[in-house]
Amino acid sequence: MSDLFQNKNFTPLSELGEFGLIEHIQKNVKHYHSQTIKGIGDDAAVIEKNDTHYTLITTDILIEGIHFDLIYSPLKHLGYKAVVVNLSDIYAMNGTPKQIVLSLAVSNRFTLEAVEELYAGILLACEKYQVDLVGGDTSTIHKGMVINITAIGEVEKNKIVYRNGAKEKDLIVVTGDLGGAFMGLKILEREKAVFLENPKIQPDLEGNDYILERQLKPEARKDIIEEFERLNIQPTSMIDISDGLASEILHICKQSNVGCEIYEEKIPIDHQTYEKAREFNLDPTTCAMNGGEDYELLFTIPLSDYDKVKNHPDFSVIGYITEPSKKFNLISKSGTVHPIVAQGWKHF
Amino acid sequence: MSDLFQNKNFTPLSELGEFGLIEHIQKNVKHYHSQTIKGIGDDAAVIEKNDTHYTLITTDILIEGIHFDLIYSPLKHLGYKAVVVNLSDIYAMNGTPKQIVLSLAVSNRFTLEAVEELYAGILLACEKYQVDLVGGDTSTIHKGMVINITAIGEVEKNKIVYRNGAKEKDLIVVTGDLGGAFMGLKILEREKAVFLENPKIQPDLEGNDYILERQLKPEARKDIIEEFERLNIQPTSMIDISDGLASEILHICKQSNVGCEIYEEKIPIDHQTYEKAREFNLDPTTCAMNGGEDYELLFTIPLSDYDKVKNHPDFSVIGYITEPSKKFNLISKSGTVHPIVAQGWKHF
Numbered sequence A, B: 001m002s003d004l005f006q007n008k009n010f011t012p013l014s015e016l017g018e019f020g021l022i023e024h025i026q027k028n029v030k031h032y033h034s035q036t037i038k039g040i041g042d043d044a045a046v047i048e049k050n051d052t053h054y055t056l057i058t059t060d061i062l063i064e065g066i067h068f069d070l071i072y073s074p075l076k077h078l079g080y081k082a083v084v085v086n087l088s089d090i091y092a093m094n095g096t097p098k099q100i101v102l103s104l105a106v107s108n109r110f111t112l113e114a115v116e117e118l119y120a121g122i123l124l125a126c127e128k129y130q131v132d133l134v135g136g137d138t139s140t141i142h143k144g145m146v147i148n149i150t151a152i153g154e155v156e157k158n159k160i161v162y163r164n165g166a167k168e169k170d171l172i173v174v175t176g177d178l179g180g181a182f183m184g185l186k187i188l189e190r191e192k193a194v195f196l197e198n199p200k201i202q203p204d205l206e207g208n209d210y211i212l213e214r215q216l217k218p219e220a221r222k223d224i225i226e227e228f229e230r231l232n233i234q235p236t237s238m239i240d241i242s243d244g245l246a247s248e249i250l251h252i253c254k255q256s257n258v259g260c261e262i263y264e265e266k267i268p269i270d271h272q273t274y275e276k277a278r279e280f281n282l283d284p285t286t287c288a289m290n291g292g293e294d295y296e297l298l299f300t301i302p303l304s305d306y307d308k309v310k311n312h313p314d315f316s317v318i319g320y321i322t323e324p325s326k327k328f329n330l331i332s333k334s335g336t337v338h339p340i341v342a343q344g345w346k347h348f
Helices: A017-026 A075-091 A112-129 A180-197 A209-216 A222-231 A245-256 A271-279 A284-290 A303-309 B017-026 B075-091 B112-129 B180-197 B209-216 B222-231 B245-256 B271-279 B284-290 B303-309
Strands: A036-038 A045-048 A053-063 A096-106 A132-140 A145-156 A171-175 A237-241 A259-263 A296-301 A315-322 A328-331 A337-339 B036-038 B045-048 B053-063 B096-106 B132-140 B145-156 B171-175 B237-241 B259-263 B296-301 B315-322 B328-331 B337-339
Touching (some): A053 B145, A075 A112, A096 B053, A132 B036, A145 B053, A145 B096, A145 B145, A171 A303, A180 A209, A180 A271, A180 A284, A209 A271, A237 A245, B075 B112, B245 B328
Parallel strands (some): B096 B132, B259 B328
Antiparallel strands (some): A096 A145, A171 A315, B096 B145, B259 B315
């Protein structure tokens, strides 16, 4: 038994990382049902529902000390965010979330009132996004808190969007702006360090409302799915931006077997994100490329749809899809070409 | 923030227990979709699928040190069991599981080879029960291991069985035998204590294969659902026995608004369970009533179906449903009447 634990003859998980581990495991997975349309490898699994619709399923685990820090995350915001990050995966398939189930493990450090705060946030998100909390499991745990949410949604069969449909010459489009959640986290981490050194000093959070909210209480882009319907846009590929633009565009390109060119000057960055990045001596573009947790949507559309997105306030065309041999490139403001490398969040 | 943590003005979760917490939270839950047929409160949630079928969803969280102990649980068995306990909830609705999604959090104490062992067990259960692993999430955690599985299944609309359909005079039937998983755990805990005191002593597990397997590698009663089909049995209510017979019959009775009489002499207990209980100075009936983790099915059928179950080797008729005012009673072998009280597992 203990042979399988840390031991120099065995492989530490850090050697593979999260994506490496998933790829490794995926190789041994077999499907037994023709009703399973798509398994591991997209934002959500796809299952036959009826003549017109597919069912979508996605799951996310959030762990105290890894994904959230209760020193600066109010429990109500945490509950809200836990739901939102799951719904985002359903929207990324061009679908509509309908139900969630929730597992919650809390140590005896948490009181009923604390758990009520968490649920207040969960139920607020359920109301805002019109999803039904239909089941769950609760348990104690020796230390900390673990939240697992599984979201169930549906999508019209002819509207579903996978990661693997991007075609050469397609435009690459991103919603909203990027890097804000990461800069919000940077501020919270800085103020936490100050607080731990001197608990009497009040945290300096003023003027950072937008990026703090991006980190603590993000929203999923339900509105974008409605815009697609209204504007008659059918993306050729789509993914939600949870691990940073670099990581996500690589998922789309690798699964679609294409290359890409992204223009630095086109990447949407809010002025608050930009100013704070400068203050922290960080490159704003790097924050947008690798920051993560923005929960915006990244998608591709045929060139012929350009008119539908060009003046839309929620959309930024940031580049285009190339042939696979061109690989994955970021064209800087000065015109130099940088290969795109996924940094993202490496939890292992 | 910290006000919501342990504090004498607030309510510790242990005051409510798991079921109390679920009931408390459930009060604030609203449903927004008519497609949500049944939410919290049964073995699985029920969602409209198509003209003939419902979709079933259930989720379970398993935590190292609470639900399993890696000192005596081989990782492959653990993976197998993690799947089985979820599938059991789908069978308890008279349904068929089709897919699962899996979240896994492991500390850096686990190597790739350890995670592979766990997945080998998960995929073995998937093969045996013909379910597709269609998605998941992986993360690191500071300490221990957390496994969350959500199972998705389906059931014909006219075949679905809830907890709340038991009627006066219905027969109460249980599958297999009870208390074995609990006695298996008792042996493993005893041998663990011996091992911790003197690691050189080999564990004494001989002659206990059946009850050890009941604990370490239980099976879900897929075969029973097939027997219902073959014998044309449509239970009026059903639940799986995860927390002990006492706890489960109370769920059925309270949700069906009925009472029950259960006959001690009719409760099926394997001879190995019986002998070991005696050896541990435990009452075998108490082990069956409150032991938990048997993953058998408890169901009710109309009296007119008695002939279908009476000589079946997998079924034991253990009592009958009474009017609600009669409450919940266990009739001992000597004829004395004991009120049934749920002990079950109290994780908080």
